[in-house]
Each structure stands twice: as C-alpha cells, then as structure tokens.
Amino acid sequence: MPLPEPDPTLCRALAADLDAAGYRTDALRDAWGTAADGVLGRGHALPARRRLSGEPGALAVVARLFGLGDPVTVAEASATFTASGVDGLVRLGLARRDGDTVCALALIRPQAFADAAGEGEWWIASDLDEAALGGPLPADHVLGVGRASLTLAGLALPDPVDRVLDLGCGCGIQALWARRAAASVVATDVSQRALRFTRLNALLNDVDGIDTRCGDLFAPVAGERFDRVVSNPPFVITPRDGDVPEYEYRDGGRTGDGLVAEVIAGAAGHLTPGGTAVLLGNWESRDGIAGLDRVRAWVDATGLDAWVLEREVLDPVAYAELWIRDGGTVPGTPAYDRLLGAWLGDFAARGVAEIGFGYVLLRRPVSGAPTLARYERVMQPLADRALGEHLGRCLAAHDRLVTLDDAGLAASRLVVAGDVTEARHHLPGAASPSVIELHQGGGFGRVIPVDPALAALVGSCDGDLALGALIAAVAELMEVDAASLRAELLPRVRDLLLVGVLTFA
Numbered sequence: 040m041p042l043p044e045p046d047p048t049l050c051r052a053l054a055a056d057l058d059a060a061g062y063r064t065d066a067l068r069d070a071w072g073t074a075a076d077g078v079l080g081r082g083h084a085l086p087a088r089r090r091l092s093g094e095p096g097a098l099a100v101v102a103r104l105f106g107l108g109d110p111v112t113v114a115e116a117s118a119t120f121t122a123s124g125v126d127g128l129v130r131l132g133l134a135r136r137d138g139d140t141v142c143a144l145a146l147i148r149p150q151a152f153a154d155a156a157g158e159g160e161w162w163i164a165s166d167l168d169e170a171a172l173g174g175p176l177p178a179d180h181v182l183g184v185g186r187a188s189l190t191l192a193g194l195a196l197p198d199p200v201d202r203v204l205d206l207g208c209g210c211g212i213q214a215l216w217a218r219r220a221a222a223s224v225v226a227t228d229v230s231q232r233a234l235r236f237t238r239l240n241a242l243l244n245d246v247d248g249i250d251t252r253c254g255d256l257f258a259p260v261a262g263e264r265f266d267r268v269v270s271n272p273p274f275v276i277t278p279r280d281g282d283v284p285e286y287e288y289r290d291g292g293r294t295g296d297g298l299v300a301e302v303i304a305g306a307a308g309h310l311t312p313g314g315t316a317v318l319l320g321n322w323e324s325r326d327g328i329a330g331l332d333r334v335r336a337w338v339d340a341t342g343l344d345a346w347v348l349e350r351e352v353l354d355p356v357a358y359a360e361l362w363i364r365d366g367g368t369v370p371g372t373p374a375y376d377r378l379l380g381a382w383l384g385d386f387a388a389r390g391v392a393e394i395g396f397g398y399v400l401l402r403r404p405v406s407g408a409p410t411l412a413r414y415e416r417v418m419q420p421l422a423d424r425a426l427g428e429h430l431g432r433c434l435a436a437h438d439r440l441v442t443l444d445d446a447g448l449a450a451s452r453l454v455v456a457g458d459v460t461e462a463r464h465h466l467p468g469a470a471s472p473s474v475i476e477l478h479q480g481g482g483f484g485r486v487i488p489v490d491p492a493l494a495a496l497v498g499s500c501d502g503d504l505a506l507g508a509l510i511a512a513v514a515e516l517m518e519v520d521a522a523s524l525r526a527e528l529l530p531r532v533r534d535l536l537l538v539g540v541l542t543f544a
C-alpha cells in the first residue's frame with residue numbers, strides 16, 4: 040500500500056493525540072511489561088499482546104494499534120484519536136478501516152533520546168514489522184529504529200555543525216538526531232516510501248530543516264559538501280543471482296562489499312575540510328587479505344583521516360544464516376537451503392573467508408596529508424554507550440599529539456582518566472604480578488596489558504609533574520637507563536592518550 044504525502048495539519052493532530060494518550064517509552068514499557076519489551080525487539084509480540092489484551096484507556100489503544108500493529112475497534116480509535124480521527128489516520132496512510140475495525144498500516148513507536156543539548160522523545164513511524172505482518176517483509180519495507188540505528192546514533196560526534204548528510208535515511212531517525220546539532224540536514228534515500236516516512240516523522244515531531252531527496256547514494260547531492268555525513272547504509276552482502284530477495288532496507292544492489300567501498304569514496308568527495316563521516320559497514324576478508332586491510336586500501340585512495348573499528352566477524356555460513364533468517368525464511372525448508380547455497384556460492388566466487396562488521400570514522404584533513412590511520416578489532420561487548428563524545432575526545436587528543444614531538448610530549452603534564460582502573464593478576468603465592476592491565480570503564484572498554492614501568496608511570500600521572508620527569512623518576516626507582524625507558528614509553532603514552540586512558544592536564 041503506497042504511503043501518501045503526509046499532511047502537516049493531520050500530523051500535528053496525530054501528535055496531539057499521541058501526547059494526550061501519554062504514549063512515551065516508559066509508559067509503554069510499563070503498559071506491556073519489561074519482559075515483553077525485551078522480546079519485542081527480537082520479533083516476539085505475544086507477551087505484549089497478552090498483557091495489553093482487554094486493557095482500557097487511550098494508552099493501551101495506541102499501544103495495540105501502533106505499538107504492535109494490532110486491530111482496534113472504530114469506537115476505541117474514535118475515542119482515542121480525537122484530534123486526528125479515524126479518517127485522519129486513514130488519510131495519513133497509517134491505518135485502514137475494515138467495517139467496525141481499524142487496522143494499522145504502519146507502526147509508530149516512541150523513541151527516547153539524550154544528548155548534550157538535552158533529552159526528550161520522538162514518535163517514529165515505520166512499516167509494520169515481521170511480528171505485526173505475521174510473515175516475511177516486502178522488498179520495499181522501511182525499517183523502524185533498530186540496534187544498528189541506535190549504534191550509529193550513539194557514534195554521532197557531539198560538536199555542532201552547519202550541514203549534515205544522512206545517506207540512506209529510512210524512517211529518518213539519523214536525520215532527526217543529526218538535526219539537533221546541525222543547522223540543516225539533507226536526508227537521501229533510493230526509496231520514495233522511506234523519504235515519505237522521514238517527512239512524516241519530521242512533521243510528527245515538529246522538526247524542521249530536513250531536506251529529503253531521492254536517488255542512489257550520493258547522486259542527489261552531486262557537487263555539494265557537508266560538515267558531517269552519517270550513514271547506516273544498506274551494507275548487507277547479498278548474492279546478485281540465485282533469485283535472492285533484494286530488500287531495499289539492507290541491500291544497495293552492489294556485489295560483495297562494493298557498496299561500503301563506494302560510500303567511503305563518495306564521502307571523500309562530499310566532506311568540507313575538517314568534515315567527518317561516521318558509517319556502519321560490512322567488509323569481506325578475501326583471498327588472504329584481511330577485511331580491515333581492504334578497508335584501509337579504500338580509505339588510502341581518498342586522502343582522509345580514518346579510524347576503523349571492527350566489532351564482529353562472521354564466517355560465510357553464519358553470515359548467510361543471519362540474513363536469511365532476517366528475511367523471514369526458516370531453517371529446514373527448501374527455500375532456506377536454496378538461499379544458503381546462493382550465499383555460499385557468492386562468497387566462494389570471491390574467495391571470502393570471513394565478513395567483518397564495524398564502524399568507520401573518516402575526516403577530511405583541514406589541510407595537507409592525513410595524519411590518522413587506525414584500523415583495529417575492538418570486540419568486547421559495549422553496554423550501549425554513547426561513543427560519539429568519546430570519539431570526539433580521541434580525535435582532539437590525536438590533533439594535539441600530531442603537534443607534539445617527543446620533547447613536547449615529555450614536557451606535557453598528563454592525568455589518568457577517571458574511568459581507568461588497574462588489575463593485577465598474580466600466580467598463586469607470587470609476590471609480583473605476572474599480568475598488569477589497565478581497564479577503561481567508558482569509551483570502548485579497552486583492557487590494555489602494561490608492564491610494571493608503564494603501570495608505575497600511568498599511576499603517577501596526576502597532572503603535577505611533566506611526563507619526562509615522571510619517566511626519569513620511574514627509571515631511577517626501577518634502576519634502568521632513563522633514556523631507553525623514555526624511548527620505550529613515549530610511543531605507549533601516545534597510544535594511551537589517543538584512546539583516552541590518559542588525558543592532557
């Protein structure tokens with residue numbers, strides 16, 4: 040069913056109804072229960088349905104209709120949507136009337152946000168999900184806010200900028216987020232349906248300044264530059280033959296990981312000096328070349344600074360399983376085996392041994408050659424931390440470090456970050472530790488093995504004395520040559536500053 044162009048007056052009326060019903064994340068979680076809330080994200084609506092069944096009141100009606108995509112009676116809807124009316128919901132393309140019943144044609148879920156500018160909630164409309172449809176998704180499905188959406192939003196750099204590009208905007212969640220720290224946002228998508236959802240969500244949440252444009256990747260912004268590009272692109276690697284469904288929301292129609300390579304190259308052509316891009320992506324390890332090395336080659340051709348973090352690695356079978364199941368096809372069926380065969384054939388044709396998933400941070404140098412090229416695996420689980428602020432501080436530390444030669448660094452006064460603790464592991468009965476680690480509480484939660492000299496140095500960084508004096512003191516204490524210790528420790532200190540374990544006083 041096509042989504043009509045959203046009417047601003049009806050959107051305002053619907054927002055008033057949702058507000059009057061108290062349709063907010065906490066209220067909704069209370070209404071359908073914390074346990075149901077948890078499993079809903081994995082596609083199981085039954086516990087929430089049971090909890091809401093027969094519940095009176097506007098919140099329960101909205102939750103059933105737009106939280107779950109379940110039908111409600113015309114009487115219930117009329118009493119709840121007093122400003123927009125059942126007719127208004129129909130004209131917005133969000134519901135249809137079937138006799139005495141109102142059936143949802145889209146989901147609308149509250150989404151809480153918090154950033155440096157404050158906190159609040161949006162209502163985000165998107166297509167009915169698998170749980171609501173009770174079957175596989177159509178190819179033009181527009182995703183709601185998922186884990187990847189929140190991951191990318193959490194990576195957003197906090198400093199305000201003028202212009203942002205959200206490439207592949209879907210329901211518009213990144214554009215809404217970006218607009219909080221930008222004067223204007225251009226949101227692009229190849230899907231007209233996605234762009235209508237983005238416009239609908241902007242109107243529903245009374246957010247202006249989002250310019251929506253249709254087209255393939257960077258085509259709608261040819262010749263334009265942005266201070267920031269954010270993209271959760273359709274990076275899922277999909278076989279191009281074998282009659283595999285092509286879902287717009289996850290597949291950009293390229294072979295292998297070519298789409299991510301294109302997005303990286305395209306970002307380079309659209310960033311202002313000092314402009315940054317933050318992307319999610321998949322990359323293949325092929326023919327003995329590690330995925331991160333292939334990403335490095337793509338970035339090297341652009342002249343951009345880069346910090347690339349690989350967060351997960353899957354073998355071809357696990358990757359194919361993940362995305363076949365995401366499309367609603369279950370194991371043990373002929374369709375599943377056919378799709379698995381197509382995926383494995385596609386990976387074999389390019390010699391793919393594994394597929395990495397991760398985050399790409401790019402920056403156009405203000406002038407000159409790039410100075411940052413960090414490619415690493417950071418696999419530890421993160422408790423949904425907002426990493427953007429941390430990355431912003433890391434970039435600032437990098438920029439300061441490139442201005443400091445070793446003498447300048449040795450003259451600096453440093454402080455251990457407040458979230459760092461030290462763990463010492465002893466063999467049973469041993470007086471000295473065999474392993475010393477620094478544990479970062481925030482950021483990427485790094486665990487960094489250090490030797491006794493570096494542990495002593497880090498422990499003494501309280502901002503009072505210059506680093507060089509501290510290294511000399513540690514050398515004296517440990518009865519080692521001060522110059523050799525300094526040569527050994529300065530590169531390690533640079534790294535600890537870059538990842539936020541140490542900071543400049």
Ligand SMILES: C[S@@+](CC[C@H](N)C(=O)[O-])C[C@H]1O[C@@H](n2cnc3c(N)ncnc32)[C@H](O)[C@@H]1O
Pocket residue numbers: 182183184185187188191206207208209210211212213227228229230233254255256271272273274287288289290291292
């Ligand atoms: C994974 S979704 C991301 C949606 C949203 N930005 C988010 O973070 O939740 C990818 C989006 O890219 C869009 N897309 C697919 N192919 C594209 C292409 N060739 N050019 C631009 N956008 C494309 C899809 O329609 C979809 O909305």
